[in-house]
Amino acid sequence: MITLRNVSKTYHLRGSRTRLPFASRRDTPPRTIEALRNVDLHVPQGSIHGVIGLSGAGKSTLIRCVNLLERPSCGSVVVDGQEMTDLTAAQLNQARHRIGMIFQHFNLLTTRNVFDNVALPLELMGLKRAAIRKRVLPLLELTGLSDKARQYPAQLSGGQKQRVAIARALASEPRVLLCDEATSALDPQTTGSILTLLRDINQTLGLTILLITHEMEVVKSICHRVSLISDGELVEEADVGDFFTAPRTRLGREFLNDFLQLEPPKALVERLEEIPGERTHPVVRLAFSGDAVSTPLISRLARECGVDVSILQAKVESIQERTLGLMIAELLGSPEQTRRAIDYLESHDLHVEVLGHVQRND
Numbered sequence: 001m002i003t004l005r006n007v008s009k010t011y012h013l014r015g016s017r018t019r020l021p022f023a024s025r026r027d028t029p030p031r032t033i034e035a036l037r038n039v040d041l042h043v044p045q046g047s048i049h050g051v052i053g054l055s056g057a058g059k060s061t062l063i064r065c066v067n068l069l070e071r072p073s074c075g076s077v078v079v080d081g082q083e084m085t086d087l088t089a090a091q092l093n094q095a096r097h098r099i100g101m102i103f104q105h106f107n108l109l110t111t112r113n114v115f116d117n118v119a120l121p122l123e124l125m126g127l128k129r130a131a132i133r134k135r136v137l138p139l140l141e142l143t144g145l146s147d148k149a150r151q152y153p154a155q156l157s158g159g160q161k162q163r164v165a166i167a168r169a170l171a172s173e174p175r176v177l178l179c180d181e182a183t184s185a186l187d188p189q190t191t192g193s194i195l196t197l198l199r200d201i202n203q204t205l206g207l208t209i210l211l212i213t214h215e216m217e218v219v220k221s222i223c224h225r226v227s228l229i230s231d232g233e234l235v236e237e238a239d240v241g242d243f244f245t246a247p248r249t250r251l252g253r254e255f256l257n258d259f260l261q262l263e264p265p266k267a268l269v270e271r272l273e274e275i276p277g278e279r280t281h282p283v284v285r286l287a288f289s290g291d292a293v294s295t296p297l298i299s300r301l302a303r304e305c306g307v308d309v310s311i312l313q314a315k316v317e318s319i320q321e322r323t324l325g326l327m328i329a330e331l332l333g334s335p336e337q338t339r340r341a342i343d344y345l346e347s348h349d350l351h352v353e354v355l356g357h358v359q360r361n362d
Helices: 059-066 089-096 114-124 129-142 158-170 188-205 216-222 240-245 250-260 297-305 335-347
Strands: 002-013 031-043 048-052 074-079 099-102 176-180 208-213 225-230 233-239 280-289 308-319 322-332 351-359
Touching (some): 031 048, 031 059, 031 233, 048 059, 048 216, 059 074, 059 208, 158 188, 188 216, 216 240, 225 250, 240 250, 240 322, 280 335, 322 335, 335 351
Parallel strands (some): 099 176, 176 208
Antiparallel strands (some): 280 322, 280 351
16 A cells, blocks of 8 residues: 655755854755665555654654655655656645545644534535535544534644544545654543544554554554664564564664563663673573463473573563563573573574673572
């Protein structure tokens, strides 16, 4: 449904922090900012795909390139079979009717009530009032706003405003919905209700959703796949369950650790050594998924490998329909025993990360 190939976006800016007297903008050397570099992304029809990254990583530029609110410097953008970069201005305007978009700050017209805010894109399309009413009323019901039709934005909560924005984005019957940090301005409870609504819309209408966020909870709750962006490049992509179980990049692990808040105690971190020795033992972070969560691997490990396991932290997370178990533990034994223990764990499809080694006290 959405395919980006080799998409780059470069901004050429004039101006500097230091202005010389009588200097004109033409005299100021240009600055170049590479917001996106060679991005490849495919979002299948009917899926929910999240793009996550730090502030300034290029998330907003990426999503705005999909409907050409930002025109890529190079590359291909295909949405619903159309090459967006080849369209004329009139054709692009028509194509955008099939691409809804919602924003962090709602962008509602304060002088229009809820009904008229939702009706706005239909008015711009030239529909008659009867046809607009026939389209808007079901959307208000879908988004839980039937009793708010005559209220104005100032009378609504943040979550209700975002529901109005979602209904407005759906008014033109799009096949794609773009979400630009759609829950960042909302409290956790309201965020949950909006995410539930987006998931229901995806399932009920078969809508393809591409969303950008810096919140792992959003990705965990509704996304099927996730891409990680850093400095304008997509550095990692995976099914959500795989990303939460075993991210492949350092940045992915940092996002996951911040979300799960599963880190070894500070006092232990200060003692960690990178290189093992004859009188050290490893500290490991383990990620279990699927059947491994309910299998007594730790007790089997102690029996079969002759090691003691000191569990420092552990938790279980539900990632959509998958269960993820995480643990930080010390493997206490000789170097040979702990090597055998790590091999044993890896043979049972656990993701094993050795955080370091600490001196034995015996």
